[in-house]
Amino acid sequence: VGKNNIIIQIVFIEFSQRSVRRRSLTMREFIELQQHVDLQPYITTHDREGISNNLTYLTTMNILESIPPDQFIIIKHRTGKKVRGALIGVEKRQLTIQTPISVEKMPIWDMASITYRKNIRELPKLKGFLYALSALGGVILAELWNEQTRPRIDQVWHFRFIGTVLGMLVGAEAYEAVNIISSPKTFLALTPEEMDKLKN
Secondary structure, three states: OOOOEEEEEEEEEEOOEEEEEEEEEEHHHHHHHHHHHHHOOOOOHHHHHHHHHHOHHHHHHHHHHHOOOOEEEEEEEOOOOEEEEEEEEEEOOEEEEEOOOOEEEEEHHHEEEEEEOOOOOOOHHHHHHHHHHHHHHHHHHHHHHHHHHOOOHHHHHHHHHHHHHHHHHHHHHHHHHHHHHHOOOEEEEOOHHHHHHOOO
């Protein structure tokens, strides 16, 4: 501008929006500003990680992408409606959820909160017990059927075998269900301001 005046331009991001500020400074003010900036501590990678971990909306995409596919989730929409179902995936900032009756797509900025399981716990000690209990239940049902219908001896053993096999199949599903139900849930909630920031 003038011989002793300098125009500075500061570009920064505020609330996910790029802002530009211009100011005219004298040479003395510019040197004072430069010295003030030089005295500030250097921002390390560790500092940046600490800041981003405290800003939930910055880590939301990473959290959503880390949820395993077909994981049962409960999402609360910003309108208050709850959507329950299996997460199919996250693509282009859209959640795809398989509910019992349809496939729903929801933009992540409409998500007020999500409840999910980070990982599924394995309980091998219960596996044998659940399989045996289910097989026994299958045999008992087969015996009840045999008592009602009075089949020939070869059919009696056939129904016992079928009951045992079906019981073991139910045992496999029961084992999976117990593993999922016993796994701890994780809850992630966003404020309305954070939801709006996810649009950018």
